[in-house]
Amino acid sequence: MGKATGFMEYTRQTIPERNPSERTKDWDEYTLPMSDEEAKKQGARCMDCGVPTCHTGMELNGVTTGCPVYHLIPEWNDLVYRGQWKEALDKEHEMNNFPEFTGFACPAPCEGACVLGINEPPVAIRSVEKSIIEKGFAEGWVQPNPPKQRTGKRVAVVGSGPAGLAAADQLNKAGHSVSVFERADRLGGLLTYGIPEMKLPYAVVKRRIDILEAEGIEFFTNTEVGKDVTSEQLKSDFDATILCGGATVHRDVPAENNDLKGIHYAMDFLHANTKSLLDSKLEDGEYISAKDKNVLVIGGGDTGTDCIATSLRHECKSLVQFDIYDKKAPARDMMINPWPQYPIIHRIEYGQKEAEAVFGDDPRAYAVMTKKFVGDDDGNVKEVHTVNVSLRYDEEGNKIREEIPGSEKVWPVDLVLVAIGFKGPEQGLIEQMNVETKTNSTVRAQFDDYRTNVEGVFAAGDMRRGQSLIVWAINEGRGAARECDRFLMGETKLP
Structure with a gap:
């Protein structure tokens, strides 16, 4: 590293945020750019570890730690410190097709595995990552680079989320003609309709898709494979197919009267809001409004946080978030949660910060189980x-x-948003294509091979592994593209 003592000289700083009280009044991105000078300092904190673990994704104790796309983190930290931004951008793109998606919305398991994090705040890896890619776009360094020749092979990719886009990008680089089918009216999957605008602006997704399109990838929106395009059409028109349809079957709250009006899945709430926002700036009214309502969010994860932030921008009357788990400790307990496991600690995310700014307190209630809902006439x-x-x-x-006896409580609510995850992929297309599934309903395909039981059909992302992270989806999309290329050509040069 250029600054061998940087981790001793500089404190951890992450990308700055706008004032929580002010940002709830609009849908603009809630963060601000990090200055080049600050990004250099954060890059300088990287320690030149003998055995870096930040860049190798794995699952320890059931949680991801390290980077699943094997990002060359020490290399681009060093390049940023030296001011070699373009070279840092090239290093980012070597292992990650879309560093902007992870820079904006990844929970940064890389930071959980940072060696410095054993006894100091870890390197602000995600902040540096985002700074690199945003500078790359601002400087005009991210440009279309179509393949110089085509193989004559055609591949269909079902789903335009991070797995589908990564698979399409890699296969296009290999010279295949790629068609991506998306049933929604906009591309991006849950990047577009599952993550709200202030966290991951649609313009960020769209600018990357525009580049992919300029490189020769065909995109078809409002096209549901299995209905608008049949599996037989895929088989006759394409040499291979990669299924990247996600895991979109919601989990229900196992409580009495969970079908009352006013109880909605989080993704229905977020999808409708983003579509209305992009279509009409919410003027068409085609969304589930939280305005002047007592809102309950069930679920303590990132999607629940997104529901909080969205409800606040609707000007809800009150807000509470149920977490089934106890409140976690503010610091890692090395006896039960040792490094390099992902640190299981209490975190205050952007939505909770906003709720506290608006209502004066963190909205979360811990170790709470929903027993039943009660409706009016x-x-x-x-x-x-x-x-x-x-x-x-x-x-x-x-x-x-x-x-716990005696802990019963009744809460007044007008709107309930269920954010407790997904059970697995929808089965219609899977059954139509005679693709085998596992007991949890995900597609049966070996990790790092991605082949299904059907010749020429591959599966990747949440559809194969179940609900997971954006960065795992990119990993799997890249891997499925590699094995698809091998199937088509007999060998592959894709990583």
């Missing part, structure tokens, strides 16, 4: 009944939640 939800729970594990390691 018109079938609208009006209250939710809960109980607090304690968690223990049985001899086989299974989670057992026990209700």
